[in-house]
Amino acid sequence: MTTSIRLRMILAMDLLVVAVGVVVGVLAIRSAGREIERKLVLEAVSNAASLIRESNLPLASDALLQRVGRVLGAEVASGPVDAARIDASSLDSTRRHQLEVALAHKSPPVDVSLAGKSYRIASTVVSTRAGAHAVPNSRLYVLVAQERIDAATRTAARDIALATLGAIAAATVLAVVLSFTISRPITRLAQRMDELARQTQAAPMGADAPPANAAAAVGRHSPAELAHLARSFDRLMGQLAQARGEIARSAGLASLGKLAASVAHELRNPLSGIRMNAQVLAEEQQRSDRPDPSVDLIIREIDRIDLYLQEMLALAASGRTEAPATTGSPVRLDELADAVVELVAGRARHAGVEIERSYDPSAPPALADANRIRQVVLNLLLNALEATPRGGRVTLAVEPCGQAAVRFSVRDSGGGVREGLDVFEPFVSTREEGAGLGLYICRQIVQAGGGRIGYDSTPAGATFWIELPREA
Structure with missing residues (x-):
């Protein structure tokens, strides 16, 4: 059977206090008994002797010793130092005789039983004077009833026991409070873990994992160890979410690679036929002295598409997710951009969008x-x-970028890119019909050539740019 941390803390605290209380209580009771005996017996005889000595009272008077006995709450007797005899006392004749018998056996005894009643005895030697003459020394006996000592000891023991019970109660309350400060954050952390497990299990692969927020669940005032555990759990969940996303992206790219290989293989056959017919048409135009630049443009674009499909096939066959590194040759980015503008000029006119070019004449060729x-x-x-x-x-x-790069940029007048969206990640698109692969492939190509790609976005539009190494 398992028990909660809270119950274990309460039991441990109570057991500790009980054990310590019992040990301390026993020692305290013993110490209290000795102290009570000292005060009731030893101090009593010392005080009586001082009073008689200072007042020079006669020790041979029964009446005097009876009054002293009433003041002390004990029985008092006196006799010679060197004889087992009682000259005066507050005792009756029977107990007086019994005391003399006890003194004859042991002088002075520690305890004695008189008329069936036990007494603790303490004695001291007292010297007095009668006028100018010294009186022989006498021994003063003080007898304190054992029941009086026992009653005082029981009272002290009861007080010690009550104090111990109070300490146990206070320890129990403290243990309950402390256990709540530990068990409550642990309970909240466990509940948060269970909730995260259910949410993660229900989330489809590739979906963003819910934030852990374990540190917030345990609270700011939780113990330092639990707060550290919660922060470590948050970091672990973040790493697991990142790994989950990487696995989802890798799975998507793997599937895409298989699809791309199939599509590329199927497209190359019709492209070969189109190129062959376009080549025949170009040759016939050359023989008839009526060349058409658009036919040459078609052939060049078919060659470019074929090269692109070959790269897709090679990429899918190798299982890589990045484009292979390339060695560049000098390329005029302004001329390359003009060639691309010719391709999309009709599309731009149809969309009602003006294409403006701003080339810096000092921009050098790029190596790409x-x-x-x-x-x-x-x-x-x-x-x-x-x-x-x-x-x-x-x-x-197109413009120079520092001493080592050339920058090409495209600025639109749309609504910009939504904040927090990484458009260069695979399968991320700002359009509902978009596949989310165009900018990802662009980044792979630029980085493979040793360049950089990025964008700047405002509500008035976005500017996408690439920076490529410049020709030395």
Whole structure:
């Protein structure tokens, strides 16, 4: 059978107080008994001797010793120092004789029984004077009834027992309070863990895990160890949520890789036929001396698409989630951007969006893979056109970026990017119909070429930019 922490603390505290109380109580009662005996017997005889000595009272007077006995609450007797004889006392004749018999056996005895009643005896030598003459020394005896000592001892023991019971009660109350300060945060932490387990189990794979907030559950005034445990639990849950997201993304990318490989393989066959027919058409136009630049553009774009599909096949076959690193060659980003603008010019006119170009003549060529960066520029421009409302404007810019990079940017006049949204993560899109892979692939391509990609967003629009190494 398991018991709660609260009950264990209460029992442990009470047992400790009881054990300590019993030990201390026994020692205290013994000490109190000795102290009571000392005060009632030893101090009594000492005080009586001092009174008689200072007042020079006669010890041979029964009446005097009876009065002293009433003051002390004890029996008093006196006799010679060197004989077992009682000259005067507050005792009756029977007890007086019994005392003389006891003194004859042991002088002076510690305790004695007179007429069936037990007494504790203390004695001292007293010297007095009669005028100018010294009286021979006498021994003063004080007999305190044992029942009086026992009654005083019982009273002290009762007081000690009551104090011990009060300490046990106070310890119980303290244990209850302390147990609540420990058990309550633990209970709240356990309830929060159970709730998180249910929520996590019910959440689909890839969904954001609920925040742990264990530190808030245990409260600010919980013990330091529990607060540390709650913070550690929060960190652990955060790491588990991150790992869960990584697993979900990896699973999605793996499925996407298989789909991409299948789609790429199926697209390459019709693309080959289209390119072949476009090549034949271009050759016929050359023979008839009527070349059409659009046919050459179709062939170049088919080659670029074919190269892109080859990379997708290679990426899916290798199981990697990032684009392979590339070595760049000099690329004029302004010329590459102009070529991309020609591709989307018709789409921009149809959408009612103006494309503006702002190229810095001093911008040097970038070191990059032209075909891959062309794909990035096209993706960024298409996203800008879709984000810009009719009548808006998209601005392309190329400019130097420090001493080691060239910057290309696309600024739209849409509503900006929602705060807290990482648009470069896979399957994250600002459009309901978007797959959420375009910017992810752009980031892989740019980073594989040693560059950087990012964006700046305001309510008036967003600016996406890439920075590539410049030609030395």
